[in-house]
Amino acid sequence: MSELLNFHFDVDGNDFTSAGQASIQIKKNLRRLGLDPETIRRVSIAMYEGEINMVIHAHGGEADVNIYENYIEIILKDNGPGIKNIEQAMQEGFSTAPDQIRSLGFGAGMGLPNMKRYTDYMKIESEVGKGTTVTMRVDI
Amino acid sequence: MTVYELSQNSQFNVLCLPEPEREISGVYIGDLLSWVMGRAQGDNVWITIMSNINVIAVASLSDVSCVLLAEDVTLEENILKTAIEKGINILSTPLAAYETAIKISGMI
Numbered sequence: 001m002s003e004l005l006n007f008h009f010d011v012d013g014n015d016f017t018s019a020g021q022a023s024i025q026i027k028k029n030l031r032r033l034g035l036d037p038e039t040i041r042r043v044s045i046a047m048y049e050g051e052i053n054m055v056i057h058a059h060g061g062e063a064d065v066n067i068y069e070n071y072i073e074i075i076l077k078d079n080g081p082g083i084k085n086i087e088q089a090m091q092e093g094f095s096t097a098p099d100q101i102r103s104l105g106f107g108a109g110m111g112l113p114n115m116k117r118y119t120d121y122m123k124i125e126s127e128v129g130k131g132t133t134v135t136m137r138v139d140i
Numbered sequence: 141m142t143v144y145e146l147s148q149n150s151q152f153n154v155l156c157l158p159e160p161e162r163e164i165s166g167v168y169i170g171d172l173l174s175w176v177m178g179r180a181q182g183d184n185v186w187i188t189i190m191s192n193i194n195v196i197a198v199a200s201l202s203d204v205s206c207v208l209l210a211e212d213v214t215l216e217e218n219i220l221k222t223a224i225e226k227g228i229n230i231l232s233t234p235l236a237a238y239e240t241a242i243k244i245s246g247m248i
Contacts, residue, residue, distance in 0.1 A: 020197030024226065027201060037182060037203060044201045045177050052174075105190050110174035117178060 003066035003073070005033075011051050011076075013060025016104070022063050023048035033067070035140065042118040043072050043138050049111040050076040050134055056101050057081065058132065071120070074136045082128040089124075090116065141248045143206045143229045146185070151243060152208070155215060155230040156223050162205035167244050169237045173198045180204055185244055187237045189213050199228045206230065210237045 007029060009022035027044040047063065054061040058080020066073040083089050090112050097107025116122050119136040126132040144160035146152060165183035170176040171190045180186055182203040188195065191213050199207050206229035209215070213232065215223070223230050233240050 017193045020194070020201065024197060024200055041182055041201070041203050048197065048201045049174065049177065104192050104194055105171055105173035106194070108172040108174050110172070110178050114174055114178045 003068055005067040007065045009063040011054050011060045011063055011078075013055055013058065016055055016101070019052050019055045020048050023051055026065050030072075039072070039138060039140060043074065046115045046118045046136050046138070047074050047076075049114045050074065050136075052106060053111050054078045054080070056097050056106070061131075069140075071137045071139045074119075074134075074138075076134045076136075077131070078133075079131040082130055082132055083124065083126040084128055086124050086126060143185075143231075146206070146244065146247065147231055149243070149247070151235055151240075152231045152233050155209070155232055156220055157229050157231075158224050158227045159229055162229060164205050164244070164248055166248070167241045168204070169241060177202050187240050189237070191215050191219070193219050193222065195219075196223050196226055196228055199223075200226045208233060208240060210235060210240050 011022055023044045026047055027040055030040045058078035061078030064075040088094055092113045093109040095107045095109035101107040115136060120139045121137040123135045141164050143162045147154050163183055164185055168180035168184040169187045171188050173194055177198055180202045183205045185206050185208050186204040187208045187210050189210055209232040212234050
C-alpha cells in the first residue's frame with residue numbers, strides 16, 4: 001500500500017539544543033490533518049525520543065514519517081555506532097548516554113522503552129559499526 | 141480550570157502565557173525529561189526545576205497545559221522566547237514541588 005503523505009527530515013547531530021525540531025514540525029503537520037490529540041502525542045513523543053537518540057549516539061540521521069490510511073509509520077535511520085545488545089537497550093533504566101546529557105535531564109534509559117510504549121509496532125535493525133534503523137507504527 | 145485562572149493565584153507568577161485558555165486536567169512532577177514524556181498526561185500542569193531549552197520541546201510534545209517552575213527557578217530570555225513561539229505556557233512559584241501540587245489540587 002503506498003503512503004498517502006510523506007514527511008522527510010534530516011536530523012542535525014551537532015546541535016542537541018535544537019533536537020526536537022522534526023518532531024515539533026510533525027506535530028504541527030498532524031494537527032493540520034485533524035488527527036486526534038492522543039495519536040499526535042504518541043507519534044510526536046516516539047519520534048522525539050528517536051531524534052534525541054540519534055543526536056546523542058549517532059551524530060544525527062534521517063527521519064521519515066509516512067501517513068497511511070490506517071496507521072502512521074516513523075522510520076529513523078542513522079549511520080551511528082549501532083546497538084550491541086538490543087534486548088538490554090530496551091530495558092527501562094539502561095543507558096549509555098554521557099554525563100553531560102544526563103545533566104540535561106535525558107539519558108535515564110527511557111528513550112527506547114518510551115518509543116515502544118507509545119507505538120503499536122516497533123522494530124529495531126542495528127549493526128555494530130554501521131548504524132541503526134528503527135521502524136515504528138501508530139494505528140489511527 | 142484554565143491556566144489563566146491558575147495564574148491569578150498570588151503564589152504563581154507568569155513568565156509567559158501564549159495559550160491562557162488551556163484546560164488543566166491534573167499535575168505531573170518530574171525532572172527527568174524522558175520519564176516525564178513517558179508518564180505525564182496531556183493537559184497536565186508539569187512541575188519541574190529543570191530549565192534548559194529541551195524543557196520546551198518536552199512540554200510541547202507531551203502536550204502539557206503549562207510548565208510550572210518550582211522554587212523560583214528562572215528561564216533564560218532566549219528560552220522564554222522559544223516558549224512563546226511554540227505556544228508553551230510557563231509559570232513560576234517560590235513554593236517547592238510538593239506544596240505547589242497541594243495548592244493546585246485544592247484549586248481544580
